[in-house]
Amino acid sequence: MAVDARSGPERDEQSEGPAEPAASAGPEERPAEDDSQVVQVRKQRSFWKELPLLVGIALVLALLIKTFLVQAFSIPSESMQDTLQRGDRVLVDKLTPWFGGEPERGEVVVFHDPGGWLDGEPTPEPNAVQQFLSFIGLMPSSEEKDLIKRTIAVGGDTVECKAGGPVKVNGKALEEPYIYPGNTPCDDMPFGPLKVPEGRIWVMGDHRQSSLDSRYNQSGPYAGFVPVDKVVGRAVVVAWPIGRWSTLPAPDTASGR
Numbered sequence: 001m002a003v004d005a006r007s008g009p010e011r012d013e014q015s016e017g018p019a020e021p022a023a024s025a026g027p028e029e030r031p032a033e034d035d036s037q038v039v040q041v042r043k044q045r046s047f048w049k050e051l052p053l054l055v056g057i058a059l060v061l062a063l064l065i066k067t068f069l070v071q072a073f074s075i076p077s078e079s080m081q082d083t084l085q086r087g088d089r090v091l092v093d094k095l096t097p098w099f100g101g102e103p104e105r106g107e108v109v110v111f112h113d114p115g116g117w118l119d120g121e122p123t124p125e126p127n128a129v130q131q132f133l134s135f136i137g138l139m140p141s142s143e144e145k146d147l148i149k150r151t152i153a154v155g156g157d158t159v160e161c162k163a164g165g166p167v168k169v170n171g172k173a174l175e176e177p178y179i180y181p182g183n184t185p186c187d188d189m190p191f192g193p194l195k196v197p198e199g200r201i202w203v204m205g206d207h208r209q210s211s212l213d214s215r216y217n218q219s220g221p222y223a224g225f226v227p228v229d230k231v232v233g234r235a236v237v238v239a240w241p242i243g244r245w246s247t248l249p250a251p252d253t254a255s256g257r
Contacts, residue, residue: 071232072239073110073146079205079213080148081180083108083248089240090148090248094233102228103151103201105169106250108235111203113145115221117212148235149203149213150178153196155228160192161185167204168193178251180207189215200225 075088084090092110103109153159153169166173167185176185188209196202203226205211214224238246 073148073232073235075148077210079207079211080108080150081207081210083150083178083206084148084235084238085244087241088238088244090235091237091239092233093236096234103154103231103234104250105151105154105157106252107151108148108248108250109151109201109203110146110148110232110235111226112230112232113147114217114226114230117147117217117220118145146232149205149211151201152204152214153202155196155198155200157196157202158193159196159202160194161190163187163190175252178206180209183208186215191215191218197225199228201228201231202226 071092071094072089073092075084075086075090078086090108090110152167152174157169158171159167159169161167164187165185167176168174174185179185185208194202200222202214202224204213204215214226216224218224235248237248238244
């Protein structure tokens, strides 16, 4: 028998035959950093797609808040000094009236002009941005003719004030620490006694000698009394300027109440 005389290693190389190609490594995998970049791009695209929806939701919420909860109003005059200054922004609670709540003595309220109270007062012309912000409740409306005064008497009360004397409700003198320094309770326009009809309120400004309030509108519609359904809501907070931030609690104005 013939014997292959070649050495072992050489024989092994020949016997193994041609080498098989290496297994394919498959498609090349992208580096991890590429994956993160793709995720970031997708997130950015998703954000821009969702932005209009987010803005829409924010506008709807702002309108709902303005309509049912809270609205900002601007103080246009000095009639409520020193409690409120011209240019102050107050937030008004609009929720309570929706549940049948009515103004109480001592509360500062915003109400629509009952008729003729603001005749001759100029109405500023807002720009487009101001109109939009007013529409969604982020700025006070400059077109609505609203007033802000303090509730002195409510339906069923008898209110009066004689020259040199205090305001009286149901025969009791009011303690009025909010009256503007140097002012008298009513010397410029004494009145009464008057019976406040049900569903109406009698209002006066804190700056008595600079307030065309219920006293000065007795010859107009409602004889100076403000219908409760004209009340927008109670002013609860001075929100602007920041340095004047404060709440507007209702004082216990009637002594002995």
